[in-house]
Amino acid sequence: MAFKFARLAALAALATVASAAPATVTCPTGQTTANAACCALFPIVSNLLQAQLFDGGECGEEAHSALRLSFHDAIGFSIHGGKGGGADGSILAFNQTETAFHANGGISDITDEQWPIFLESGLSAGDFVHLAAAVGTANCPGAPRLKFFLGRPAPVAPAPDLTVPEPTDTVTAILTRFADAGFSAAEAVALLSSHTVAAADVIDTTIPGTPFDSTPFTFDTQVFLEVLLKGTQFPGVGNQPGEVLSPLVGEMRLQSDFVISRDPRTACLWQAMVDNQALMTSSFASAMAKMQVLGQDTSKLIDCSDVIPVPQALASPHIKYPASFSQANVQIACSQIPFPSIATVAGAAPTVAPVPGS
Numbered sequence: 601m602a603f604k605f606a607r608l609a610a611l612a613a614l615a616t617v618a619s620a621a622p623a624t625v626t627c628p629t630g631q632t633t634a635n636a637a638c639c640a641l642f643p644i645v646s647n648l649l650q651a652q653l654f655d656g657g658e659c660g661e662e663a664h665s666a667l668r669l670s671f672h673d674a675i676g677f678s679i680h681g682g683k684g685g686g687a688d689g690s691i692l693a694f695n696q697t698e699t700a701f702h703a704n705g706g707i708s709d710i711t712d713e714q715w716p717i718f719l720e721s722g723l724s725a726g727d728f729v730h731l732a733a734a735v736g737t738a739n740c741p742g743a744p745r746l747k748f749f750l751g752r753p754a755p756v757a758p759a760p761d762l763t764v765p766e767p768t769d770t771v772t773a774i775l776t777r778f779a780d781a782g783f784s785a786a787e788a789v790a791l792l793s794s795h796t797v798a799a800a801d802v803i804d805t806t807i808p809g810t811p812f813d814s815t816p817f818t819f820d821t822q823v824f825l826e827v828l829l830k831g832t833q834f835p836g837v838g839n840q841p842g843e844v845l846s847p848l849v850g851e852m853r854l855q856s857d858f859v860i861s862r863d864p865r866t867a868c869l870w871q872a873m874v875d876n877q878a879l880m881t882s883s884f885a886s887a888m889a890k891m892q893v894l895g896q897d898t899s900k901l902i903d904c905s906d907v908i909p910v911p912q913a914l915a916s917p918h919i920k921y922p923a924s925f926s927q928a929n930v931q932i933a934c935s936q937i938p939f940p941s942i943a944t945v946a947g948a949a950p951t952v953a954p955v956p957g958s
């Protein structure tokens with residue numbers, strides 16, 4: 601009798617496991633996915649995005665810009681209404697309008713590159729913009745595997761101007777704008793992890809492709825450390841709007857990153873990321889999952905996250921001070937948590953090379 605009950609319990613447990621396990625479909629192209637509707641995305645990911653847009657799967661200029669584009673698209677939204685449709689692809693579909701906004705300086709490079717590939721893909725503009733961002737980010741070693749949901753309808757109108765934060769904005773203005781779009785201060789800082797794979801083209805147009813940290817091709821926490829180093833020089837022709845002194849030759853520091861890293865509301869959120877790759881990637885992935893469906897009816901979207909390539913892990917997730925720097929150069933702005941102990945790269949202070957193709 602006891603054996604019979606045990607066997608019944610085991611069968612019931614198996615049935616629960618079987619019903620909880622997602623069914624997988626094998627696509628005509630050979631890959632597996634949880635939903636047959638996602639099969640059409642595999643050739644788009646490999647043939648159009650990786651091969652054409654991202655030059656064979658690089659974490660380069662186009663991958664960086666595709667990530668920036670997803671933010672500038674989605675943030676055109678307010679939880680109180682009266683702004684744009686959020687993550688709807690309006691920045692691509694209505695690029696003539698939105699790329700003219702001041703905060704979208706330089707964005708036309710990526711909308712121009714994406715446009716013919718978007719038309720070929722047959723996807724809605726929102727699905728294309730946010731798929732490209734997730735795939736491009738996956739090309740950066742250390743990045744989390746972002747989610748992708750399919751099924752955004754075509755955007756109905758461009759977002760209005762003045763929804764995208766500017767590097768010259770105050771912390772209050774930036775946090776107010778993020779809150780209006782539904783993001784907390786912690787989520788705003790998490791989203792700024794993106795500046796670890798980033799460079800500026802239009803802040804100082806004499807030095808296109810000037811990176812925000814010394815490792816713009818890896819999704820590491822280096823940007824959180826380097827923004828806290830005391831600034832000493834400008835990388836180009838001198839102080840431009842939105843720029844503050846940077847610690848490394850060839851590196852650009854945004855005024856917005858600088859003030860957010862030192863403001864009492866955000867300094868500890870910033871410092872907590874400095875040597876915590878797991879915290880940075882998990883909080884970035886959560887905030888991106890929210891951002892990339894902002895304003896969308898998620899009950900109508902299909903989870904196609906399994907089409908996103910698995911990013912390469914970092915061999916060593918522990919960052920280092922650039923050569924010649926140490927904690928003596930850090931402007932600590934958070935006293936509530938200890939500053940992590942970090943080793944220094946050997947040698948002379950580096951010159952940060954520009955991101956090619958910018």
Ligand code: HEM
Pocket residue numbers: 661664665667668671705706765766767768774791792794795797798799800801802803804842854856
């Ligand atoms: C306070 C909010 C933010 C401000 C003020 C800001 C500002 C900027 C500026 C001024 C640039 C350089 C533009 C240029 O000169 O070419 C830039 C680049 C970039 N931003 Fe942000 N950003 C913010 C938040 C974000 C967020 C939330 C994301 C993504 C989730 C993001 C992703 C990027 C990326 C990836 C680049 C590099 C693009 C490239 O290298 O082509 N930014 N940002």
